[in-house]
Amino acid sequence: MNKSKCFLLGLIMLACCSCKSKIVNTEVNQEITKIDESEFKSESNPKLVLAQWTFNKDLFAGKMTTIDFINKASDLGFEGVEYVSQFFQDKVEDDIYLAGLKSAAEKAGITSTMILVDVLDAKLGSSDSAERQRAISEHKKWIIAASKLGCPTIRVNAHGDGTADEMMSAIFESVKVLSNFGKTYDVKITIENHGQYSSDGKWLSELVGKLVPYGVGSVADFDNWCIEREDGKLWGSPCVKQYDRYLGIKELLPTAKSVSLKAFDFDSNGNAIKTDFKRMFQLIKEAQYDEYLSVEFEGHDMDPIEGIRKTLELVKRCQ
DSSP, X not given: OOHHHHHHHHHHHSOOOOOOOOOOSOOOOOOOOOOOGGGOOOOOOOOEEEEGGGGHHHHXXXXXXXXXXXXXXXXXXXXXXXXXXGGGGGGTTOHHHHHHHHHHHHHHTOEEEEEEOOOTTOOTBOSOHHHHHHHHHHHHHHHHHHHHHTOOXXXXXXXXXXXXXHHHHHHHHHHHHHHHHHHHHTOXXXXXXXXXXXXXXXXXXXXXXXXXXXXXXXXXXXXXXXXXXXXXXXXXSOEEXXXXXXXXXXXXXXXXXXXXEEEOOBOTXXXXXXXXHHHHHHHHHHTXXXXXXXXXXXXXXXOHHHHHHHHHHHHHHHO
């Protein structure tokens, strides 16, 4: 085990002091210091992974590739990564490219845990049957791609139109098809709280509960609890209806396959401004959750590496 990975495990395993975050209603790379393995006493092995979206600016700007991201996650000591389909959308059926990603992850000692799939022009909960079928077809491509990467899971979005009941019915049928298709490739489906009704914890937990018999789970994100925005937009406009994030996490944890430890900004004491991490980790502990914990930093005024470091320090204090 290299020292950087020892550092990351130490951040999670160390006995820590209390953590308390300020709650509000609205929501040049640096090296992380390496420390010696002998400082760690715990026998536990937390499953910490790095979310690709953390580096979305560099990836969209062409300053970083997905292989660069894999290597960066390894350098920082993470066990695995969560990919985002948007960063290799045109490579979903490119076997040579996918083989290159798989090889890079193997060489870096990184586990590919999940692809967060965003099919932007077709929704699984659309009232238009042709659009739903197109969305299903596009997601099937990502299931096959995940299999080729050795990635056991994809995340889908529960987006669409219509009433809450209409969307739940349409998404249930679409995801059921994908789940059955995924069995052939040994790839499972998860659904995240990620806008519209999916950001209603009660609604999403009910949907996933109906799909559990088909092997479907959830992704529980510390943020993403806006159910409705101005002008009906999915992203970008002010939120007019928001779900309680702590209740939502509690409702999703029983079916969660990944928890996104999302952070944006920190106060002078290193606490997350939008989310009380201590309270969240208490919920995680009470649920006896033992799947993946995904570090996802989305701050705009801080270098991603520094944001990762601060998030990990906060996790250390709060676990």
